[in-house]
Amino acid sequence: MVVGIFSAGADVVKALLRFYGSLLHYWVRRGSYADCPFFSDDLHAKTYVYSIALLNPLWSQPHYRHPSFYKDLVTNLRNVAIPGTGVPLSIVSSSRLILFPFLLFVYPWLCAIGAFFELSKEYSNQQGSIAERFLCTFTQIFVCPQNWFAFWRVNCHVVSLHSLKTDSPGYIMENKWDFLIEAEKNGIAVSPHLKTPGSLVIKDRNEEGGMGIFIFKNAVAGGDWIIQEKLDNSPFLKKLLPEVSPLSTFRIITASRHGLGKAEALKDGSNGIKSLSCVFRAGLEGAATDHKSIMFDVDMESGKILKGSTTTHWYRVGPHHMLRATSAWNTTLPTTRTLVFLLRAT
Structure with a gap:
């Protein structure tokens, strides 16, 4: 010892x-x-x-x-x-x-x-x-x-x-608006956005006078905001998630060899693109997006949802989260048998 x-x-x-x-x-x-x-x-x-x-x-x-x-x-x-x-x-x-x-x-x-x-x-x-x-x-x-x-x-x-x-x-595609435009040009399915109106006015229904009013200029009209209707989870995913949960997504990480040139990318008869991993981001109950989620590894061969982990504890900002010593830096969670319970309790 x-x-x-x-x-x-x-x-x-x-x-x-x-x-x-x-x-x-x-x-x-x-x-x-x-x-x-x-x-x-x-x-x-x-x-x-x-x-x-x-x-x-x-x-x-x-x-x-x-x-x-x-x-x-x-x-x-x-x-x-x-x-x-x-x-x-x-x-x-x-x-x-x-x-x-x-x-x-x-x-x-x-x-x-x-x-x-x-x-x-x-x-x-x-x-x-x-x-x-x-x-x-x-x-x-x-x-x-x-x-x-x-x-x-x-x-x-x-x-x-x-x-x-x-x-x-290629880094231009990090801009959400440029990505949507290029995807549409190339016939790639992406989340739909509203092309009209040029600006959107959002009002609080109960604030006095001109207060509680927010104006968002549509990116279509040169503004900073992409205006979209809220998407819902598929019927299959709804069975796995709490009743009130955000749009939950499957994220697939791919790697491409095409940056090395066509000959190198297509050697061995491959197309130069390979899927490396897949994760199911199951949004927590009441969350706005699946950034607050449990992320379950997905076996790409069988499609089986495996163990999950979460990063939610890294997003706990504010004095009420101070000294919450139970918030370890790494969190690995059980398999999908307790999926809905975990999403509600985390």
């Missing part, structure tokens, strides 16, 4: 030194990813820490959705909080003077707190003493996190870098 604790403690020290060494390499020495001498034996950790380091060089660079990466960062984090804090991460990201000291001095302590709440979870290493498991879990959360938020931010940062370096026109 003592040997195990000592080994796990040594891994913690090594992870901390490598973490700070990596940021020194990227931020002070302005070194490259390829030349970084830290985490050379751990691709996951090296990529994750690099994604954190990208915050500095990307900060004021143009973004495909906003004038700058910083603007996109703050916009995306305004509804997200570290579970149990209730504090929107947009506050932490509002300035370099806040964010970078936070990453250097507060982030490791948050990982330690997260490791404590993960001890009883499937995510942690069940072998060894509590102290050893805590140290191992801390190291994993700190530099090799498996939670949704970490993977989401790695994706956002790396994709932002790719967009900046390549200036690929």
